[in-house]
Amino acid sequence: MIDKLEMFIALAREQHFGRAAEECGVTQPTLSAAIKQLEEQLGALLVLRGSRFQGLTPEGQRVLEWARRLVADARTMQQEIRSGRHALSGHLRLAVIPTALAYLPELTMPFSKEHAGVTFSILSRSSVEILSLLENLEVDAGITYLDNEPVRRVLQVPLYRERYCLVTAAGAPLSDRSHVTWCDVSTVPLCLLTPDMQNRRIVDSILAGVGMTADPTLETDSVVSLFAHVRTGCWASIVPESLAAAFSSDALKVIPITEPDAGPLVGLVTTHREPHAPLITALLRLTRRIAGADPRPQ
Structure with missing residues (x-):
């Protein structure tokens, strides 16, 4: 079922059957069939269909929330099993506000030294996009502003104030x-x-x-x-x-x-859930050590 839930998440994100299928690396008929099978398994209509994608039903919205949790848990389980047998490895996806890109090596360099088997993807995105990417499981963590606009339902580790x-x-x-x-x-x-x-x-x-x-x-x-x-x-x-x-x-x-010497707080954010995947746990540990601060759940 996990693969079907991943396709469902992709469809909800892309809002287009063709683009979602391309993202998942399958044909459009395969994705459509997987969504149909998911609906049959759950006994509920999840997607409003016409000549094109028309949105999710109320049941589809609730299933989307569960799908994100279940897929995240499955990925965490896979990482834990893999890290239990070998040194920490995998791929860490980070989304960063443009003004914090110059700071990012303060995290990636020591992390890479401690965990040589980990690779990175770094995206430059706005603060709003970062929260959306986290919610949709497209990135593992972000670096964004913490105190200027609401940052909800994420775990925060303050890093520095912009000057x-x-x-x-x-x-x-x-x-x-x-x-x-x-x-x-x-x-x-x-x-x-x-x-x-x-x-x-x-x-x-x-x-x-x-x-x-x-x-x-x-x-x-x-x-x-x-x-x-x-x-x-x-x-x-x-x-x-x-x-x-x-x-x-x-x-x-x-x-x-x-006059005034004003500057907002910038920090690392990730999903507020336990347990975290080993890669995220290691990133949080390093970030707290560098920042000398405890996380602030909100």
Whole structure:
């Protein structure tokens, strides 16, 4: 039944029979037959069908919650059996907010040294997408903001507070300052992340708190694009210090922003369930050790 539940989860996520079948590595008729068999086994209609996928029935929504739990438990069991015979191995899937990507090696490097048999997939995603990926079992853990917007039904391990700085080209306005205020940064042409990114909403909120607005002349969802445009000297940007350090060069000036010295809490999140899979348990143990903090279930 587990394979059928995995197909059902994929269908609920993709909301399209063809895409779900492709994700599961089966033909569309095979997936459709598996969903039909699942409905027969459970004695309930789970999927609203027409010429295309039309959604889940109320029974389908309840089965989806159970399916996620059962599939997660099955994967945990498989990992535990495998790790009981051999050194910890497997594949760890992480989703990370773009502004925390520069920090991530602080976790992946020591983890890789302790568990050489583990490989990683790292996705750059928004905070909202990270929670969705966790819920749908598409990633094992995420690194996201903890205290700016609600982060529910996950286990949290705080890591660090973001500290913001102005990044600008040498010779550009404000580049000769040792520090700037939030009022100062609103006076120069800015390129910022797009409004769907929580980092941008945090920056907008801080500026609003001092009576200013950002009014960027360029927006992007790419950190690489952000720094590429700053290097031209036509724009400046507001980014966390750790991210600025990763892109530092003689051509760029990194200037701390003060008054107020505001910064949100960033941490690791994963599903709030016991027992965790061995890979996640090892990741939590390492994260707590690095952060020196206990998890905060919410």
